[in-house]
Amino acid sequence: MFPDLTCDDVFRLETKRLWLRWPRASDAPAIAAFAALPQVAQMTANLPHPYPPREADRFIFKARAENSGGHALHLAITRKSGPRPVLGLVSAAANGEIEVEIGYATAPEAWGKGFATEAVRMVIDTVFALTQAARITANSRSHNPASRRVLEKLGFAYVDSGLDFLPARGGLHPCDRFRLERADWRHDAEVRRLPPMAHQRLGIADVPIADPAGELHEC
Numbered sequence: 001m002f003p004d005l006t007c008d009d010v011f012r013l014e015t016k017r018l019w020l021r022w023p024r025a026s027d028a029p030a031i032a033a034f035a036a037l038p039q040v041a042q043m044t045a046n047l048p049h050p051y052p053p054r055e056a057d058r059f060i061f062k063a064r065a066e067n068s069g070g071h072a073l074h075l076a077i078t079r080k081s082g083p084r085p086v087l088g089l090v091s092a093a094a095n096g097e098i099e100v101e102i103g104y105a106t107a108p109e110a111w112g113k114g115f116a117t118e119a120v121r122m123v124i125d126t127v128f129a130l131t132q133a134a135r136i137t138a139n140s141r142s143h144n145p146a147s148r149r150v151l152e153k154l155g156f157a158y159v160d161s162g163l164d165f166l167p168a169r170g171g172l173h174p175c176d177r178f179r180l181e182r183a184d185w186r187h188d189a190e191v192r193r194l195p196p197m198a199h200q201r202l203g204i205a206d207v208p209i210a211d212p213a214g215e216l217h218e219c
C-alpha cells in the first residue's frame, strides 16, 4: 500500500511545530512513559495495561518492520524546537487494498495544544497524496470526546456505533466509527459538526472521562 518513499527510515514529515519520523530504539523510554499511563492506554485498542517491561522495544521493532514492508506508517511525534522527546505516536495501517485505518496517542502533558490534530492532519494528507487509498477510517471508544473532537476537526464523518474488539482491552467495547473519503478530503475543509455522542443523545450523565492527571470525572 505505502510507496518506497515511506519504507526507508530517513522518511520524515514536517508540520508547523512537529517532526513525524520513524520510531527508533532510543525512543523506548519516552514512549513507555506515556503509553503506560491508564488514561492513555484505556482509550486505545492496542496499548496493554499494565504496560509490560520491554513493550516499547517490541512496539518499535514491529513498527519499523511494518513501515519497511509498506504495510503501515507508524510515526513518532516530536517537537521541532527545544527538547525533542517523543510526545506521541500516529499510525496509518493498510486495511485491504483501498482502506487505511489511523490511530494516535499523545502524552498527557501535551494534551489540548493541537498536537494530535496537527500530526494526524499531516498523516491524512500523506496517505491521500502517496497511496491509492479511497478512504481513511478511525474508531474511537464511545466515551472518548477528545479523540472524537480530533476527528471532527479533521473532517471525518460519523458512520455508526457498535461493539468492536479491542485486543488490549479484552473483548468487545462500545465504539464509534468514523470515515474520511478521498472525495471529501480538503486541505481547507470546513469542520463538519459530528452528531452528539451516545450518552449525550440519551441524556446519560455518568460516563466517566479521564483528565490528563488520570482522574476520572463524570461528564
Ligand SMILES: CC(C)(COP(=O)(O)OP(=O)(O)OC[C@H]1O[C@@H](n2cnc3c(N)ncnc32)[C@H](O)[C@@H]1OP(=O)(O)O)[C@@H](O)C(=O)NCCC(=O)NCCS
Residues within 6 Å of the ligand: 039, 040, 041, 043, 044, 103, 104, 105, 106, 107, 110, 111, 112, 113, 114, 115, 116, 117, 118, 139, 140, 141, 144, 145, 146, 147, 149, 150, 209
Ligand atoms: C485523543 C488525543 C490523542 C488528543 O490529543 P491532543 O493533542 O490533546 O489533541 P488536540 O489538542 O489536537 O485536540 C483535542 C481536542 O479535544 C478537545 N477535548 C479534550 N478533552 C475533551 C473532553 N473531555 N470533552 C470534549 N472535548 C475535549 C480539546 O478541547 C480539543 O478540541 P479544540 O481544539 O476544539 O479545543 C489524546 O487525548 C490521547 O492521546 N488520548 C489517549 C489515547 C487516545 O484516546 N487515542 C485515540 C484512540 S481512538
